[in-house]
Amino acid sequence: MTTGLHEKAKGLIAAAPVEGIAVADRAWLDAHLEGCEQCAALANSTEHAIRDLRSVAVHVNPELIDRTRRVVHLRVRELHVQQAQLLPLWMSCAISWVLGGLTLPLVWRGIEWMGRFVHLPAPIWILVLFLWWALPALAMAAWAGARGPRTTSGR
Amino acid sequence: MDATIYSLSISMPSQAQELTRGLRRRDPELLDQLIEQYHYRLFRYLVSLTGNRETAEDLFQETWIRVLERGHQYNGKWKFGTWLFTIARNLFVDFLRRKNPAASNTLDDQDEPLGFADTAPSDAPSPFDLQTQREESDRVARALERLTACYREVLVLRFQEDLDLNEIAAVTAAPLSTVKARLYRGMDALREVLERGQA
Numbered sequence: 387m388t389t390g391l392h393e394k395a396k397g398l399i400a401a402a403p404v405e406g407i408a409v410a411d412r413a414w415l416d417a418h419l420e421g422c423e424q425c426a427a428l429a430n431s432t433e434h435a436i437r438d439l440r441s442v443a444v445h446v447n448p449e450l451i452d453r454t455r456r457v458v459h460l461r462v463r464e465l466h467v468q469q470a471q472l473l474p475l476w477m478s479c480a481i482s483w484v485l486g487g488l489t490l491p492l493v494w495r496g497i498e499w500m501g502r503f504v505h506l507p508a509p510i511w512i513l514v515l516f517l518w519w520a521l522p523a524l525a526m527a528a529w530a531g532a533r534g535p536r537t538t539s540g541r
Numbered sequence: 542m543d544a545t546i547y548s549l550s551i552s553m554p555s556q557a558q559e560l561t562r563g564l565r566r567r568d569p570e571l572l573d574q575l576i577e578q579y580h581y582r583l584f585r586y587l588v589s590l591t592g593n594r595e596t597a598e599d600l601f602q603e604t605w606i607r608v609l610e611r612g613h614q615y616n617g618k619w620k621f622g623t624w625l626f627t628i629a630r631n632l633f634v635d636f637l638r639r640k641n642p643a644a645s646n647t648l649d650d651q652d653e654p655l656g657f658a659d660t661a662p663s664d665a666p667s668p669f670d671l672q673t674q675r676e677e678s679d680r681v682a683r684a685l686e687r688l689t690a691c692y693r694e695v696l697v698l699r700f701q702e703d704l705d706l707n708e709i710a711a712v713t714a715a716p717l718s719t720v721k722a723r724l725y726r727g728m729d730a731l732r733e734v735l736e737r738g739q740a
Contacts, residue, residue, distance in 0.1 A: 404699070404724045405706060435732045438681040439700045446584045447598070454580075454602050461606055462569045516677055 391418065403436055464507040475526055482522040493518060557617040564612030574603060582702055586626055589679055589697040590633050592686055600636065604629045607733055623708045626698065630712055684734040692727030 398407050398415045407415070420537045486493075494515060501511030563571035588598035607628050608612050611659060615624055693714075698704045698712060710720045 400725055400728060404721060404728065423594060425553050430737060431732050432728065435728065435735050436700050438735060439685075439696060439731065442585070442589075442678050442681045444581075444583055444585045444588050450584075450598050451576060451580050454605050455576060457602055458572050458576070458609055461609055462567050462572070465567060465610070474688050484609065504730070508612070 392425060395419070395422065396428060399425065399429045399432055403432065466475065472530075475530065477525055479523050486519045486522075490519070560618045560621060561615055564615050567609055567612060575621070577609070578660065579622060582622065583625060583629060585701060586628055586697060587633070589701070590630065590690070591636075596636065600629060600632050604634050605607070605718060607632065619711055622702070623704060623711055626702070626704070627711045627714075627725070630694075666707060680738060681735070684731060684738055686726060687734050690721055690731050692703065692730055695720055695723045696731060698728045 395415060395418045398411050401407050402412070402415075415429075419429055497515045497518065499509050500506075501508070501514070506514075549608060560571070580601075584601055587600050587604075588594060591597045591600065604625065605690075608625065611628070614620070617626075685696070686698070694713065695709055698709045699706075704712065706717055706720055709715075709724075710717045713720065715723075
């Protein structure tokens with residue numbers, strides 16, 4: 387047999403478990419293996435290696451599974467509480483924005499009048515107006531950020 | 542029983558949406574069922590990645606917490622198992638970074654073989670079978686630990702977890718050609734190590 391045939395057989399032996407081979411290639415390989423001891427030994431050892439690999443087993447401590455379930459349940463509760471706490475926060479932000487939008491013309495005129503009264507340049511009283519509008523949301527964001535991420539205890 | 546029914550059903554595409562919705566809702570019962578269904582595969586994968594039971598146990602818990610917290614990101618594009626392994630792998634990469642911040646970011650350059658610890662069969666009908674299985678398992682585990690992490694990982698995903706090549710590429714964030722090359726080289730290396738061990 388030529389070296390080329392052995393190389394082809396080796397390639398097919400390697401490819402078969404990794405990505406599979408065509409039916410025709412399988413038939414050719416089977417025929418080749420019947421007449422080639424060296425390639426048959428390679429195919430055999432490849433098969434053994436895969437079988438051995440599949441046979442590796444690990445023991446999972448049932449306590450680990452129970453502990454994991456407890457930690458996951460605890461975290462579920464924490465996340466639900468956090469979500470419940472965030473709801474009024476979002477609602478107050480939304481109400482604040484809506485009210486801010488509705489009262490904008492009035493507040494604009496009031497702050498503009500104040501600005502002129504104390505001789506403030508336009509960019510300054512516009513900044514004050516912006517702060518008036520954004521302050522509730524900024525304060526809430528700062529408060530939420532200051533609380534930081536909560537971690538699950540009991541691991 | 543419920544877990545069995547669920548394990549059959551989540552492989553069906555129509556039920557994948559239910560899984561997605563359940564993860565978004567952070568349904569504790571669903572998480573219990575998933576832990577029941579995937580605990581063995583996940584733990585075996587983590588042991589093979591880390592080579593250490595304690596680290597594997599820590600990462601096991603972290604993985605499920607991450608599944609809970611990031612459940613809304615699961616879109617059903619991949620099987621749940623593939624997504625789960627991806628999370629576990631990312632956590633292991635983070636663990637390596639914490640352990641050695643100067644080291645590379647991925648498993649690809651983790652050339653140092655890891656030591657397997659305390660691998661044992663999960664079930665055995667008799668003490669003799671148990672002993673035989675344990676010895677066989679230990680022998681292969683020792684052979685695996687002598688391979689580099691990137692080879693060990695793809696071999697485990699392909700032949701223990703039965704993931705297809707595209708799924709392995711997704712889990713390892715590597716191109717398909719790289720996955721194939723690692724599998725071929727890994728198989729060669731494993732066969733060689735096993736044969737040397739038997740000689």
